[in-house]
Amino acid sequence: MLMPQVHQSLYPSRTSLILPKPCIYGNSRETFLVPSRSSFTKTRRNERVVYKTSNNIKAMSTASTEQPTKLKATVSIVVKGTRSDRPGKILSLELVFAELDPNTRQERYLIENGNAWRAYHVDDDNVVYEAEFVVKPDYGEVGAVYVTNEHNEEMFIKELVLEDSPRCQVLLTCQSWVGVQQKRLFFTNKSTYLPNWTPSGLKTLRQNELQNLRGDGQEERKKGDRIYDYDVYNDLGDPDLKRPVLGGEEHPYPRRCRTGRPRNNNCKKNVEKKNDNSTETRSYVPRDEEFSDTKRKSFDDRKKLGVQRLANLHRPGNNIQAEFPSFTAIDALFNGNLSFETPQVMKRDRFSWFRDEEFARQTLAGLNPSSIQLVKEKEWPLRSKLDSGIYGPQESAITNEIIEEEIKGFMTVDEAVKQKKLFILDYHDILLPFVRKVRKLENTTLYGSRTLFFLTPHGTLRPLAIELTCPPMDGKPQWKEVFKPTGNSTAVWLWKLAKANVLAHDSCYHQLITHWLRTHCATEPYIIAANRQLSAMHPIYRLLHPHFRYTMEINADARNSLINAGGTIESTFAPGKYCMELSSVIYDKQWRFDHQGLPKDLVSRGMAIEDPSSPHGLKLAVEDYPYANDGLELWAIIKKWVSDYVNHYYPEASLIESDSELLAWWKEIRTVGHGDKKDEPWWPELKTPQDLIEIITTIVWIASGHHAAVNFGQYAYAGYFPNRPTITRLKMPNEDRRDEDWKLFLEKPEEILLKTFPSQLQAATVMVALSVLSEHSPDEEYLGQKIEPVWAEDPAIKCYFETFRRSLTNLEGIIYGRNADENLFNRRGAGVMPYDLLKTSYQPGITGGVPNSISI
Numbered sequence: 001m002l003m004p005q006v007h008q009s010l011y012p013s014r015t016s017l018i019l020p021k022p023c024i025y026g027n028s029r030e031t032f033l034v035p036s037r038s039s040f041t042k043t044r045r046n047e048r049v050v051y052k053t054s055n056n057i058k059a060m061s062t063a064s065t066e067q068p069t070k071l072k073a074t075v076s077i078v079v080k081g082t083r084s085d086r087p088g089k090i091l092s093l094e095l096v097f098a099e100l101d102p103n104t105r106q107e108r109y110l111i112e113n114g115n116a117w118r119a120y121h122v123d124d125d126n127v128v129y130e131a132e133f134v135v136k137p138d139y140g141e142v143g144a145v146y147v148t149n150e151h152n153e154e155m156f157i158k159e160l161v162l163e164d165s166p167r168c169q170v171l172l173t174c175q176s177w178v179g180v181q182q183k184r185l186f187f188t189n190k191s192t193y194l195p196n197w198t199p200s201g202l203k204t205l206r207q208n209e210l211q212n213l214r215g216d217g218q219e220e221r222k223k224g225d226r227i228y229d230y231d232v233y234n235d236l237g238d239p240d241l242k243r244p245v246l247g248g249e250e251h252p253y254p255r256r257c258r259t260g261r262p263r264n265n266n267c268k269k270n271v272e273k274k275n276d277n278s279t280e281t282r283s284y285v286p287r288d289e290e291f292s293d294t295k296r297k298s299f300d301d302r303k304k305l306g307v308q309r310l311a312n313l314h315r316p317g318n319n320i321q322a323e324f325p326s327f328t329a330i331d332a333l334f335n336g337n338l339s340f341e342t343p344q345v346m347k348r349d350r351f352s353w354f355r356d357e358e359f360a361r362q363t364l365a366g367l368n369p370s371s372i373q374l375v376k377e378k379e380w381p382l383r384s385k386l387d388s389g390i391y392g393p394q395e396s397a398i399t400n401e402i403i404e405e406e407i408k409g410f411m412t413v414d415e416a417v418k419q420k421k422l423f424i425l426d427y428h429d430i431l432l433p434f435v436r437k438v439r440k441l442e443n444t445t446l447y448g449s450r451t452l453f454f455l456t457p458h459g460t461l462r463p464l465a466i467e468l469t470c471p472p473m474d475g476k477p478q479w480k481e482v483f484k485p486t487g488n489s490t491a492v493w494l495w496k497l498a499k500a501n502v503l504a505h506d507s508c509y510h511q512l513i514t515h516w517l518r519t520h521c522a523t524e525p526y527i528i529a530a531n532r533q534l535s536a537m538h539p540i541y542r543l544l545h546p547h548f549r550y551t552m553e554i555n556a557d558a559r560n561s562l563i564n565a566g567g568t569i570e571s572t573f574a575p576g577k578y579c580m581e582l583s584s585v586i587y588d589k590q591w592r593f594d595h596q597g598l599p600k601d602l603v604s605r606g607m608a609i610e611d612p613s614s615p616h617g618l619k620l621a622v623e624d625y626p627y628a629n630d631g632l633e634l635w636a637i638i639k640k641w642v643s644d645y646v647n648h649y650y651p652e653a654s655l656i657e658s659d660s661e662l663l664a665w666w667k668e669i670r671t672v673g674h675g676d677k678k679d680e681p682w683w684p685e686l687k688t689p690q691d692l693i694e695i696i697t698t699i700v701w702i703a704s705g706h707h708a709a710v711n712f713g714q715y716a717y718a719g720y721f722p723n724r725p726t727i728t729r730l731k732m733p734n735e736d737r738r739d740e741d742w743k744l745f746l747e748k749p750e751e752i753l754l755k756t757f758p759s760q761l762q763a764a765t766v767m768v769a770l771s772v773l774s775e776h777s778p779d780e781e782y783l784g785q786k787i788e789p790v791w792a793e794d795p796a797i798k799c800y801f802e803t804f805r806r807s808l809t810n811l812e813g814i815i816y817g818r819n820a821d822e823n824l825f826n827r828r829g830a831g832v833m834p835y836d837l838l839k840t841s842y843q844p845g846i847t848g849g850v851p852n853s854i855s856i
Contacts, residue, residue, distance in 0.1 A: 068134045071095075071162050075116050075129040075147070078156040089151045091116040091129050093160075096185075098143030098199035107201050108139060109146075126158075133162075142170055143202045144187045149178040154224060154287075159789075160186065173789040177287045179224045185209055189790045191537045194649065195661050198537070206535045210661075213286075214532045220260040221284040228286055228531040230672055231258035233559070235272040235283065236580060241565035244581055245271065251584040252676035254521050256559070257528060257552055259284040283556040286531070290553050298777040298844075299856075306768030309338045313764050320761040323729075323754045330722065333764065340767055341846060343719030349831025353723035356485050358832075359499060360453050360461035363425060365826050365835045367710065367717040367724065368510035369627035374606030375422035375452070380413070382450065386429050391471040392478025398452060398467050402482055406464040407454060416454065420606075420621050423461060425451040427505040428469060430586055434578055436473050441576045443759070445731045451502050459624040460825050466498040468732060479735055493749040497732055500725055500756055504574045507718065507726045510710065511573065512583040516563065518596065519707040519854050520555050521583075525673020526699055527552055533665040539649045540662060542790045543642070543696065547703040549781060550855040568769050572762045574727045593674070594682045597698040598635045598706070602628055624826045626835035627709055629818065633811050634705045634838050634850070638783075639697045641804035646696065648796055650689045657687060666695070704783050708850040709837045715774035715846050716833065721763045730756045773856055774846045782841045783850045784808040808840045815839050 073093055093116050097108040116131035142162060149155050157174040171189045178184045185205060193199070198206055215227035232247030233256055246253035261272045261284075291299065313320050324330050331350075334342045345352060352358045363372040375382075382396035400413040407416065416422050432448030439445055447468040453461040469480040483498035484491065527548045534541035562568050569579050595604045599618055602608035607628065611619035616632045650656055657663075666686045671678045685691055718724035733745035733752055745752045758766065784805040791797045819827050819834035827835040842849030 068136055069164055071133040071135050071164055073116060073131040073133060073145075074119075074161045074163070075131075076122075076158040076160075077127050077129065078125050078158060079127055080153055080155075089118075091131075091155075092146075092148035092150055092183075093131050093133075094146035094148075095133060095135075095142050095162075096144040096146065096201065096205065097139050098141045098191075098201050100200040105200075107204065110135065110139070142188060143191050143199055144185055144205060145172055146183055146185055147174075147178055148183040149180060152180060154179045154182075157184075157186075171789060171793075175288075177224070179287070182224075187537045189793045192539050192542060192649075192790060192794070193537050194539065194655065194659055195535070196658055202537075206537065210532065210535055217258070218260070220262065221258070223284065224287050225284070226286045226288065227258075228528045229258035230255040230525070230528060232256070233580070235259070235261070235559055236563060237271060237565040241577075242271075243565045243577070244584075246580060246584050247676065249676070251581065252588040253584050254517075254525050254587070255528070255673050255675065256521075256524055256555065257283075257285055283559060285552040285556050289527075289548075289550070291550055292779055294779045295550065295777045295855075298775070298779075299772070302772045302775055303768075306772060309340065309768060310761075310764055312337045313760060318760070320764075321759050323757060324760055324763070326754070327722075327750075330720075330763075333767070338764065340719065341715070341771065344716040344833050345723050346720040348833055350720075352831055353720065354496075356463050356499075357460065359503075360463050361826050361832070362717065363423075363453070363461065364622060364624075364628075365626040365833075367713050368506055368514050369625075369709065370514055370601060370605075370706075371425055371506065371509060372453075372605070372607065373424050373426060374420055374621050375417055375424050376606055377417050380417050380422075382424075384429055384432070384448075386432060391432055392469075392480075396450065396467060397469075397480045397482045398450065398465050402465055402484065403452065403454075406484060406486065421455045423453040423455065423622075425449075425453075425502065425506060427502075427509060428467070430509075430582075430589070431505060431575075432469060432471055433585075434575055434582060435471055437578055438575050439470075439473070439731075443729045444574055444576055445501075445728055446574050447501055447505075447732075449502050449505050455622060458825055459622065461622070463499075466495070466502055468498055468501060470731075470735065481732070481734065490746070493745070493753075494732070494734060496749075497753060497756060500753065501728045501732070503723075504725050504728045507724050508573050508575060508579070508582075509586075511569065511726075512579055513586050513590075515707075515710045516558070517583050517587055517591065519702055519710070520551065520558065522591070522596070522674075523548075523551055523699070523703055523854055524555055525669055529665050529668040529673050533668055534661050538661055539645070540665075540692075540696065542788065543645055544699065546781065546788060546852045547700050549853040551703070551853055554854065554856055562769070568765060572726050572758065572766050572769075588676075591677075592680065592682050593698070594684055596702055596706075597694065598628070598631045598701060602632075622826075624824050626818070626824075626827045627838075630811075630815055630835065630838040631705060631709065633814060634808075634840075635697070635701055637804065637807040637811060638700050638705070639693065640807070641800060642697045642700060643693050644800035644803070645797060646689050646693050648794075648800070650692065653688045656689060656692060662686070662692070703853050704850050705838060707854045708848070711854075711856065712774055712776070712848050713837050714770040715767075718770055719767055721758060721766065725757050726766055727758050727762060728756050729759070771846060775856065776842060776844045776847060776849060776851070777855070778844045780844065780849070780855065781852050783852055784840060785852075812839050812841070 075091055075093070077091075093114040095110040095114070097110070099108070100106060101108050110133060112134070114131060114133065116129035119128045119130040121127050145160055145162075147157060147160070154177050156177050159174055160172040162170040172186045173189055174186045176184065176186070187202070191202065195206070213226060213228050215229055217229055221227055232245050233253055234245040234247075236246070237243030244251050247255055259272065263272060332338075333340050334346070363369065381400070382398060384391065384394040384396070386394065388394050403413045403416070403422075411419070411421070413422075428448040428450050431446060435446045435448065447470055449469070450467040452464045454464050456462055463485055466483045467480060468483070469478065472478050483495045485495050486492070530541055530544055530548065563580055565577065570577050573579055575582050595601050599608070599616070602618060602620070603610065607621050607625065608618040609621075610617060616636055618632065620628055663686065670683050684695055686695065730741060730752065733739065733741045736742070741752060757763070787798065787801045791801055815836055815838065818824055819836065822828055837848050838850060839848055840850040
């Protein structure tokens with residue numbers, strides 16, 4: 001059997017054979033030379049063997065020709081104020097050695113002189129503590145260190161270094177909070193082991209640490225806890241604003257982190273109470289998942305600025321629930337007393353939102369580039385799959401004659417379908433079941449919609465027709481109408497209103513599905529399972545950890561103020577209080593893990609076919625598809641890095657099959673975290689290194705590239721809301737030509753459009769939210785920006801990472817070149833925003849860039 005390619009420290013006994021003395025392996029290829037064991041005393045504590053160094057150094061030195069080694073421990077910490085670093089307080093350290101005592105077969109610990117005292121301040125917040133250990137001969141290498149916080153407040157432990165000279169070091173990158181009187185275990189950076197190769201002295205500790213993180217599923221979680229467990233989404237509503245529990249047979253959904261808050265006695269269903277303490281507004285997440293102080297300040301400051309802007313909207317005599325009186329009033333959002341930043345789409349061409357070509361271009365290179373689909377031969381003519389007895393006739397009103405009239409004799413519909421020239425945004429069947437409910441809400445409306453596009457010889461899309469459908473309701477039969485971009489003035493204005501409705505549908509799908517469900521919501525179970533089932537020393541945990549940074553905290557914030565009952569999403573998006581219920585329906589009908597990776601996603605939408613002769617093995621249906629072109633480059637770079645890493649530790653399938661932690665992680669994701677889909681046949685098997693590579697690449701892609709593409713352009717594209725309205729407040733005026741709206745439409749169509757758009761308050765609220773969600777924190781960590789210290793310990797992994805980093809740098813050059821190519825009309829032209837959402841590095845603020853994780 002092939003042996004896994006692991007760190008040198010995986011085989012300490014082997015290495016010791018070629019050294020004259022036992023050693024503690026260091027950060028470099030250097031080693032600590034430790035003398036053989038001399039006299040020591042042995043005591044039992046809690047059934048452990050604890051070795052204490054003798055106080056009589058002189059006697060010890062005369063009893064043996066080999067001397068003990070002095071190890072200096074340096075602990076770098078962050079304090080939260082002067083109170084948490086009072087003189088006289090200490091950190092207690094306890095060394096844990098990698099191998100069991102050969103005589104007793106129990107763990108070896110060293111605690112004598114393990115008190116770390118404050119040595120010096122680096123600055124106001126950063127402090128260094130130091131301690132010194134005398135290590136007896138033959139103890140072998142240090143595998144872990146226990147740290148106990150003897151202070152009165154929690155402390156953030158950055159790193160711990162053990163050294164006997166500047167070039168001989170053992171590094172522990174902790175990056176973790178340790179609570180008051182809390183005892184924490186940290187493994188050395190070199191301790192990267194598959195479960196079966198764990199050194200004997202660390203096996204029990206490895207298992208115990210995982211059990212600590214799992215908890216027992218009891219009691220309410222408190223700030224500072226480190227427990228990872230699952231629960232359904234039963235915390236979005238309250239007794240006054242009841243919402244269905246998401247998760248379970250009735251409303252399938254991924255699971256979130258369990259908080260253990262008590263249930264609300266006033267609700268029939270198993271609904272959590274909100275925090276009673278008004279000062280504790282955030283839901284529990286494990287302590288190390290919380291934002292850093294830098295991140296929290298940046299996030300809160302941006303929100304405070306948004307609140308101030310909303311307050312400025314309240315002017316005497318101004319009805320903020322009403323529409324904007326004119327487009328000039330909309331422009332004043334950016335140059336008046338609200339002073340929002342001018343979004344890029346408006347900076348480059350303030351009238352671009354009016355153009356049909358831009359409407360079509362953004363389906364390929366905009367905020368939601370993963371909903372456009374190819375119309376396949378078997379799907380034409382278009383038909384609904386919904387029950388005709390409930391929703392009306394299934395046949396689409398978009399006929400061959402309508403399409404051929406718009407194509408203007410260029411080809412027949414059948415030819416266009418066969419030649420893969422027709423594309424669709426299809427929100428018909430997913431929205432139509434919600435139309436009746438939504439229309440009972442005030443100041444909003446909804447339709448089922450289809451929008452057809454034609455691929456021109458220039459490689460751009462041109463919109464052909466929009467179909468809006470309302471099911472039978474209020475004693476009226478099904479209503480459906482097709483709108484075209486050409487015709488008389490009435491038809492053209494109706495087209496603009498129909499387009500506003502489709503954009504509201506697309507905005508809703510983008511925010512609830514493409515963004516929230518596919519990235520934030522679906523990823524949380526991966527994080528929980530990783531912490532419950534993969535040891536911190538597991539190579540796959542160490543690979544994934546950077547891609548989980550801040551995700552659980554931002555999700556908890558979203559449950560409190562964004563997706564909660566009456567929150568930003570419900571109050572500003574078309575489905576209103578049914579938004580999250582809609583996301584559950586789409587999760588049930590559409591989400592599948594094997595389609596979350598970019599190549600499979602493109603193929604499933606008909607936007608690509610497998611072709612070994614094409615770059616990345618795929619031939620795109622639209623050659624100039626910026627999201628797909630740049631995304632496939634990034635996918636390939638990520639997959640190469642993941643492949644190198646995985647193959648380093650798993651050179652053969654038997655190592656996957658024998659990895660109990662890895663198999664438990666993947667099983668828990670399928671059966672618990674996404675348990676409502678546990679019986680689906682499409683879940684990938686995990687039997688080979690190639691299976692693992694595909695799974696990990698998919699998770700990393702979703703957390704990095706996919707999320708960046710659908711998040712960090714939000715303010716740039718949707719900050720000017722006529723380009724992407726989130727709600728339409730009036731039904732189409734021709735739905736009932738007896739209404740006053742039809743008369744007003746004929747007289748003042750622009751006024752009807754403004755009344756259809758979001759209200760002043762809704763528009764400003766969305767702009768505030770998007771400005772917060774589009775901003776990078778000063779401590780953002782970008783893909784490939786820096787190597788993780790645990791990766792740097794292994795020369796091979798370090799080399800693979802450098803290749804990864806260089807490839808990402810090269811990708812930025814490729815994207816720059818594409819954006820400069822005047823033949824690529826979907827990413828270059830007068831007033832056209834270049835597509836740079838998948839460039840990997842940017843500055844803080846409202847910019848692009850690809851972070852490691854779903855950090856906002």
